[in-house]
Amino acid sequence: MVNPIRIETPLDEETIIKLKIGDKVLLNGIVYTGRDQAHKRIVDELEKAARENHKPKLPFVLEGQVIYYAGPAPCRPGMVIGPAGPTTSGRMDPYTPILLKRGLKGTIGKGRRSKDTIEAMRKYKAVYFVAVGGAAVLISKRIKRVETVAYEDLGPEAIYRLQVEDFPLIVANDVYGNDLFDEGIKKYRKVTQQGE
Amino acid sequence: MKEITSQDVTQAVETLCISSNCTLSEDAWEAIKEMLKDEESPTGKEVLEQILENDRLAKEEKLPMCQDTGFTTIFVEMGQEVGVNGGDFYEAINQGVRNGYKKGYLRKSVVKDPLRRKNTGDNTPPWVHIDIIPGDRLKISVMPKGAGSENMSTIKMLTPAEGVQGVKRFVLDWVRERGANACPPLVVGVGIGGTFEGVAKLAKKALLRPIGSKNPEPFYAEIEEDFLKEINNLGLGPQGLGGSTTALAVHIEPYPCHIASLPLAINLQCHAVRHATIVL
Numbered sequence: 001m002v003n004p005i006r007i008e009t010p011l012d013e014e015t016i017i018k019l020k021i022g023d024k025v026l027l028n029g030i031v032y033t034g035r036d037q038a039h040k041r042i043v044d045e046l047e048k049a050a051r052e053n054h055k056p057k058l059p060f061v062l063e064g065q066v067i068y069y070a071g072p073a074p075c076r077p078g079m080v081i082g083p084a085g086p087t088t089s090g091r092m093d094p095y096t097p098i099l100l101k102r103g104l105k106g107t108i109g110k111g112r113r114s115k116d117t118i119e120a121m122r123k124y125k126a127v128y129f130v131a132v133g134g135a136a137v138l139i140s141k142r143i144k145r146v147e148t149v150a151y152e153d154l155g156p157e158a159i160y161r162l163q164v165e166d167f168p169l170i171v172a173n174d175v176y177g178n179d180l181f182d183e184g185i186k187k188y189r190k191v192t193q194q195g196e
Numbered sequence: 197m198k199e200i201t202s203q204d205v206t207q208a209v210e211t212l213c214i215s216s217n218c219t220l221s222e223d224a225w226e227a228i229k230e231m232l233k234d235e236e237s238p239t240g241k242e243v244l245e246q247i248l249e250n251d252r253l254a255k256e257e258k259l260p261m262c263q264d265t266g267f268t269t270i271f272v273e274m275g276q277e278v279g280v281n282g283g284d285f286y287e288a289i290n291q292g293v294r295n296g297y298k299k300g301y302l303r304k305s306v307v308k309d310p311l312r313r314k315n316t317g318d319n320t321p322p323w324v325h326i327d328i329i330p331g332d333r334l335k336i337s338v339m340p341k342g343a344g345s346e347n348m349s350t351i352k353m354l355t356p357a358e359g360v361q362g363v364k365r366f367v368l369d370w371v372r373e374r375g376a377n378a379c380p381p382l383v384v385g386v387g388i389g390g391t392f393e394g395v396a397k398l399a400k401k402a403l404l405r406p407i408g409s410k411n412p413e414p415f416y417a418e419i420e421e422d423f424l425k426e427i428n429n430l431g432l433g434p435q436g437l438g439g440s441t442t443a444l445a446v447h448i449e450p451y452p453c454h455i456a457s458l459p460l461a462i463n464l465q466c467h468a469v470r471h472a473t474i475v476l
Binding site: 022024070071072073074075076082083084085087088090110111112130132133134135136137138139141155156168170172180181183184185186187188189190191 | 236237239240242243246247249250253254257259260261262263264265301302303304305315343344347372376377379429430431432433435436437438439440466467468
């Protein structure tokens with residue numbers, strides 16, 4: 001495997017357009033956690049603000065940022081954070097295009113994205129990174145600082161601001177509409193007597 | 197009559213909740229290491245290496261290998277000559293889960309109501325299956341299972357005419373479509389036969405079988421081998437990013453069924469194969 005590409009958040013367009021599916025990336029800087037309930041609350045607020053014609057009150061500025069789909073395990077005394085691997089990204093697909101339209105530049109999770117999300121990444125120039133599902137302890141060692149930002153009542157589903165160092169990721173969807181999941185199967189599938 | 201106290205049950209469940217979450221079973225460990233040797237994709241190799249490194253760290257530091265420490269399924273085999281004294285049996289199990297998830301710093305991932313979704317705060321209740329068996333032993337197996345793989349599971353009522361080819365087609369199609377989200381390399385638990393509710397339990401119970409063990413029935417052992425080969429030919433690979441390691445094993449659990457039925461259930465297990473057993 002080729003050497004990893006080291007990148008920093010917030011992500012700018014110049015960095016993003018260079019990333020291609022299959023690239024190994026080490027991410028540095030700030031990422032925000034967010035999963036099902038947090039996404040629902042953000043999108044509800046955006047819709048409410050649009051209806052009532054005021055500026056939405058968001059837990060963080062979306063432009064250039066990266067959301068990590070994760071709900072960490074409890075933190076043992078003396079540790080920075082508990083084990084914190086990625087959760088299944090597909091559950092966030094109904095919300096993701098709305099956030100990408102507002103400037104979110106990257107998402108991190110595990111598993112496939114929907115056609116709509118992949119199209120939105122192409123349109124608004126954003127990328128989807130895969131972290132290894134189940135590698136929760138290994139990933140937690142790359143998290144150096146944790147702050148609760150919003151929705152503390154949601155427990156593991158709250159939004160945390162994480163400072164990460166060399167967070168190991170793989171680019172699964174790039175700004176060109178490519179999908180590593182599809183390409184991977186094409187490359188490694190062996191046709192047998194079963195065929196399709 | 198052998199007497200066991202409810203405190204013993206609580207203690208056993210507590211211990212099992214922690215050990216199953218923090219220590220990858222030896223058979224899974226060996227299977228992943230073996231697959232790493234043959235994995236064709238460089239990305240796939242990288243993923244398998246991260247998994248092994250993660251699971252080594254988890255064991256060493258007594259941390260849960262995955263943050264999703266699951267909904268807790270508990271299989272109990274209760275000898276008919278065993279009496280449990282000192283309190284409600286189910287409550288003894290609940291208390292074991294409560295203690296284990298608290299002391300082990302395991303994530304509490306259970307909501308009290310499926311639609312109103314408020315966290316119970318202690319990972320209770322578990323789902324408990326009890327089978328009465330001859331003898332005076334009480335065997336408790338704890339299987340915490342994350343939602344990532346559990347959500348990618350299914351039941352299908354096939355017709356008898358579809359036979360083994362129908363089962364194979366459905367299993368392969370299912371793994372091709374849903375496998376990537378279930379954190380491969382997978383263990384594919386397949387229940388065949390029984391009833392609508394029974395077949396799901398068969399599929400889950402199939403996951404308790406050690407990886408690398410052969411089905412005791414040669415007929416099914418052959419089918420398992422064939423399914424495993426075909427699943428690995430799909431090309432999903434580790435985490436679904438492409439490669440030759442999609443499944444570590446296929447385990448089939450058959451049961452008699454109605455003349456007009458062919459129930460089929462698939463319960464996918466992620467690479468974090470977590471289950472542990474104590475016999476009291």
